[in-house]
Amino acid sequence: MxxxxxxxxxxxxxxxxxxxxxxxxxxxxxxxxxxxxxxxxxSPTPKVGVDKxxxxxxxxxxxxxxxxxxxxxxxxxxxxxxxxxxxxxxxxxxxxxxxxxxxxxxxxxxxxxxxxxxxxxxxxxxxxxxxxxxxxxxxxxxxxxxxxxxxxxVWWATKKGNPKNVSPDAACGKTVAVQTDTIEVDDIQARSKKCTSAGKPAIKIDQYDGQDQATAAVVSGKDDAMLADSPIVAYALKQSKGQLESLGKIYEAxxxxxxxxxxxxxxxxxxxxxxxxxxxxxxxxxxxxxxxxxxxxxxxxxxxxxxxx
The missing domain is CATH 3.40.190.10 (Periplasmic binding protein-like II)
Structure with missing residues (x-):
């Protein structure tokens, strides 16, 4: 991976x-x-000199x-x-x-x-x-x-108000956005497997080339939630100006x-x-x-x- x-x-x-x-x-x-x-x-980035x-x-x-x-x-x-x-x-x-x-x-x-x-x-x-x-x-x-x-x-986020009632441990049957080639793909695939093993609907996993696309899919309502690195989600929450909210706690640092x-x-x-x-x-x-x-x-x-x- x-x-x-x-x-x-x-x-x-x-x-x-x-x-x-x-x-x-x-x-x-x-x-x-x-x-x-x-x-x-x-503020500007601090200047750094050469260490010989x-x-x-x-x-x-x-x-x-x-x-x-x-x-x-x-x-x-x-x-x-x-x-x-x-x-x-x-x-x-x-x-x-x-x-x-x-x-x-x-x-x-x-x-x-x-x-x-x-x-x-x-x-x-x-x-x-x-x-x-x-x-x-x-x-x-x-x-x-x-x-x-x-x-x-890793941290999750969804639209403000969580209209689809998603949580990291209750995402069966939901549509979740993730950037391809990331470890989050492994995370969400494992969660989907748990869903099907328990006789519940699989998670629909939408993979995107860029995180910008994944976030836009959640903001627009196309996807129900997303998961990403904690600093990325924190930044997305701030940039969305109230259109996104976090789900659960940060895990697996x-x-x-x-x-x-x-x-x-x-x-x-x-x-x-x-x-x-x-x-x-x-x-x-x-x-x-x-x-x-x-x-x-x-x-x-x-x-x-x-x-x-």
Whole structure:
């Protein structure tokens, strides 16, 4: 599986037209400067200088590039999303990884891609890294090195008032939206199997390429509910201006990880060192607080942690 821990939402592409009607406040990127599809950052990203000792640990093949190409699915506000120009990728995930690279004397360009293609792109060398809210799991670590930097759980949402009377544990026969290639797909498929095993109707699972589409389907009433990563749902609730509400509590918290090519362990370790430095000097928390996602902060980034499947 090549998914994150949940779904994503932004006001990009054709879906922007739908949300323009239903969500009057689709303003900034997906948490950018107020000019894209999100609410905007409250302050500029802290400036980060090069740490010479950490930069010296970057493998020569990486260092020689200077600017790295990063694969990301830019439909996941406020983590990563497209600004109003329809090209620039921004979000707290982007700000944090830019700070990590700055510590190492590197820069990045971000290329939008379908979520399910990014890890393969890193494996093939198309991308130097994947930064796209990837939940760390054993399957992904078979394909790539992963460096943890955040913790997110799964959360559900529905239309205000919950007109279809949905809950995570009572969704049999309901239509539920989810982004394809995410671990939420496994979650909802397992719940549907429990329904049918108990002689109840299966859950109708609507899978979408982008989280923006999944969220729009719930806002419009096409789908009864959705599930996604906790920071994504929190942001969608805010952006919907009362048209959505949460269902139940956040569960199954798990770490996000940067995706680094399997044969580049030394680079993954340099990234880990840069994260620790950003945590020590306060930059890490400032960036998360800037976007209102500090609840998921961690204090011990690790390379290829021991996790369950």
């Amino acid at each position: 090549v998914g994150r821990s949940g779904v994503r939402w932004a006001c990009t592409g054709a879906v922007a037209a739908v949300l323009a009607v239903t969500l009057a406040a689709c303003g900034g990127g997906s948490g950018g400067d107020g000019s894209g599809s999100g609410t905007g950052k409250p 000792a950490l930069a010296a640990k970057v493998p020569a093949a990486i260092k020689s590039k200077g600017t790295l190409k990063i694969g990301t699915d830019s439909s996941y506000a406020p983590n990563e999303f497209l600004a109003s120009d329809g090209k620039t990728v921004e979000g707290w995930d982007v700000d944090l990884y830019n700070a990590v690279l700055a510590k190492l004397g590197l820069k990045a360009t971000y290329e939008s891609a379908k979520f399910g293609t990014i890890i393969a792109g890193v494996e093939s060398g198309k991308y130097d890294a994947g930064v796209s809210s990837f939940t760390v799991n054993a399957d992904r670590m078979k394909q790539a090195n992963m460096v943890t930097y955040y913790s997110a759980g 798990a770490p996000y990880g940067y995706v680094i090519k399997k044969d580049q362990l030394a680079f993954a370790q340099a990234i880990q060192g840069a994260l620790k430095a950003l945590m020590a000097d306060g930059t890490y928390e400032k960036i998360l607080t800037n976007w209102g996602v500090q609840v998921g902060k961690i204090d011990n980034p690790t390379v290829n942690p021991s996790v369950s499947q």
